[in-house]
Amino acid sequence: MAQRVDHGVASGTFSLDGQTFDVDNNIWVVGDDEECVVIDAPHSVPAILEVVAGRRVTAIVLTHAHDDHVRVAPELAEATGAPLYLHPADEPLWKLVHPERPMPAPLHDSQQIGELTVLHTPGHSPGAVCLYAPDLGCVFTGDTLFHGGPGATGRSFSDHDTIVKSIRERLFTLPTATVVHTGHGNDTLIAAERIP
Numbered sequence: 001m002a003q004r005v006d007h008g009v010a011s012g013t014f015s016l017d018g019q020t021f022d023v024d025n026n027i028w029v030v031g032d033d034e035e036c037v038v039i040d041a042p043h044s045v046p047a048i049l050e051v052v053a054g055r056r057v058t059a060i061v062l063t064h065a066h067d068d069h070v071r072v073a074p075e076l077a078e079a080t081g082a083p084l085y086l087h088p089a090d091e092p093l094w095k096l097v098h099p100e101r102p103m104p105a106p107l108h109d110s111q112q113i114g115e116l117t118v119l120h121t122p123g124h125s126p127g128a129v130c131l132y133a134p135d136l137g138c139v140f141t142g143d144t145l146f147h148g149g150p151g152a153t154g155r156s157f158s159d160h161d162t163i164v165k166s167i168r169e170r171l172f173t174l175p176t177a178t179v180v181h182t183g184h185g186n187d188t189l190i191a192a193e194r195i196p
């Protein structure tokens with residue numbers, strides 16, 4: 001059945017290193033009329049379920065373990081019965097948010113989840129991933145690449161040189177017409193962000 005991307009926004013906070021910020025997170029859902037994959041679990045289970053719109057959720061894929069992306073992940077997994085996935089390198093961040101919860105199932109580079117191919121793109125966090133959907137002509141970049149440039153690397157567990165390398169090697173090598181669906185804010189295109 002034809003695959004499509006559905007979108008919503010959830011508002012809440014992001015906390016790390018003793019600071020807290022108000023943030024709006026994008027909710028991305030990829031699937032057909034029957035079933036879908038949810039990307040990230042920001043702030044509000046009802047807001048995410050509104051985008052799911054009654055479909056069966058086959059997986060919840062977390063782009064990284066900052067609290068604004070995973071805060072309601074356990075509740076969303078319980079509400080949908082779907083498994084959670086996270087790259088194991090983000091375990092220290094997961095433990096900050098959910099110390100009592102087991103790590104989600106491990107993601108690895110090149111793994112296929114439905115329409116999505118996992119690209120391990122460390123830098124914003126050690127286990128940050130992007131999810132490439134070649135048949136849909138888009139990539140979900142979490143906080144690795146935004147409209148206007150790379151994600152933040154000023155806080156713990158981030159590294160600027162590593163994010164630049166990830167973006168150059170794994171994202172700027174995608175077709176230039178690929179639509180970039182980001183973790184916060186507007187879409188962009190690989191062509192628009194690519195540094196010559």
Ligand SMILES: [Zn+2]
Nearest residue numbers: 064066124143
């Ligand atoms: Zn983040």
